[in-house]
Amino acid sequence: MSIVKLPGLKILINEISQSHNLPQTTVEDALREAIFKGYERFRRSKRSSMDQGFALDYFDNFRVELDLEDEGFRVVAIKVVTENVTDEDHHIALEEVQEKFDTEIPLGSEVLLDVTPEQKDFGRMAAVQTKQVLQQKLKEEQRAMIQGEFKELEGTVLSAKVLRFERQSVIMTLQSSYGRPEVEAELPRYEQMNSDNYRANATFKVYLKKVREGAYRGPQLIVSRADAGLVVYLFANEVPEIEEEIIDIVAISREANPNFSEDVRKNASKVAARTKIAVDTNEEDVDPVGACIGARGSRIQAVVNELKGEKIDVIRYSEDPAEYIKNALSPAKIDVVELTNEEERESLVIVPDNQFSLAIGTKGQNVRLAARLTGWKIDIKKASTCENGESE
Numbered sequence: 029m030s031i032v033k034l035p036g037l038k039i040l041i042n043e044i045s046q047s048h049n050l051p052q053t054t055v056e057d058a059l060r061e062a063i064f065k066g067y068e069r070f071r072r073s074k075r076s077s078m079d080q081g082f083a084l085d086y087f088d089n090f091r092v093e094l095d096l097e098d099e100g101f102r103v104v105a106i107k108v109v110t111e112n113v114t115d116e117d118h119h120i121a122l123e124e125v126q127e128k129f130d131t132e133i134p135l136g137s138e139v140l141l142d143v144t145p146e147q148k149d150f151g152r153m154a155a156v157q158t159k160q161v162l163q164q165k166l167k168e169e170q171r172a173m174i175q176g177e178f179k180e181l182e183g184t185v186l187s188a189k190v191l192r193f194e195r196q197s198v199i200m201t202l203q204s205s206y207g208r209p210e211v212e213a214e215l216p217r218y219e220q221m222n223s224d225n226y227r228a229n230a231t232f233k234v235y236l237k238k239v240r241e242g243a244y245r246g247p248q249l250i251v252s253r254a255d256a257g258l259v260v261y262l263f264a265n266e267v268p269e270i271e272e273e274i275i276d277i278v279a280i281s282r283e284a285n286p287n288f289s290e291d292v293r294k295n296a297s298k299v300a301a302r303t304k305i306a307v308d309t310n311e312e313d314v315d316p317v318g319a320c321i322g323a324r325g326s327r328i329q330a331v332v333n334e335l336k337g338e339k340i341d342v343i344r345y346s347e348d349p350a351e352y353i354k355n356a357l358s359p360a361k362i363d364v365v366e367l368t369n370e371e372e373r374e375s376l377v378i379v380p381d382n383q384f385s386l387a388i389g390t391k392g393q394n395v396r397l398a399a400r401l402t403g404w405k406i407d408i409k410k411a412s413t414c415e416n417g418e419s420e
Contacts, residue, residue, distance in 0.1 A: 030102060030144035037099040048166050050173070056094055058165035063101050064092045066158030070145060089118060090143070102144045109137045117143075174211055174248050178202075179239045185261040188213060188234045188251060190226050198226045199247060200234065213249035221253045221284050221301060223336035233258065233334060254284035259303050259340070262331045267320050269309075275316045278345040279306045281400035283393060284338065299390050301338040304356060304397045308345040317342050343401075353377065353406060356398035360387035363411055374405045381410045 034040075041059065045052045068087050089106045107120040120141065125133050133139065188200040189210075196217035201210035215226075215234065224232065234251035235258040252258065260277055269275040286299040307316040320342045321328045332340060343355040350365040353375055364378040379387045387408050388395050399406045 062162035
């Protein structure tokens, strides 16, 4: 059988396998497909512009075989044995096939034949096409492997290292859990924390938010430092009772990047990052809030340190909406919580005058986080305002 020589084929496959961190069988498959596309390009270039073009499925009966021992490739075609040949790429005459195989072969049978072009005929254009297809195929295989590995890790926290900066995004690397080389991930501006200092080679815990599927230029992994899932992970890591399901994290609301919006940036008063987290337990002798805070605040301080000083309010969940809203507005002291419209989940909260600013929070952050945490609309009024309204 003929062969188109590819000197150093074994070494080439091994180098590509190591540099792209792909199995050798995957590289071989990619190389076969690339050579096949190159052969198809070679054949199409031979057809006269006056002739009718090949159909899309015209070359479906062709195959490329790699020969690693002789370092080259062959092209073979499956042809049907017929009496009269109308298409030499798909048919072969009965007389011809009997001469080739020196045996009786019935009409309608399929035979595998060598159709390898001459080495000099497989020209530069076909070689360029082969190289381009190979590069594209290798990228697709790498994307598929990243998607396969990290898709199941979506919603988990991983360790990442700062690699470089692109526009407002930070490009980080994640260590593969299967011993593969590091994989690039993007930390967009809106997923960053203002208190973080993103410098080259600095390491952070990040929340794997999304694995982009399909062909996509740039990192496939989107990570976050601002997602509430990061706080949940950190508490679960510090509080054994959460992992043991003695304590439940019922709800969480977080503003890790409150100054990202244009309106807030224009205002001189900056809003600090803040999180509210509601916890509960079915164990009578367990204090869920105290367990999350820890002795002398040791547990919550470990979380705060990882989040670079972010303020965290741990509050007790309650089945009673009024009590839950009261707890959620911590650290403000509340006089009255009135559920004004339970169907629309609307409430009125009355606070002492000296607690009004604390209940509202800077730029409304405290009441905003409490509303998200509880799922209730919260209208806060001063006690003096309500008294004046009643007296009138």
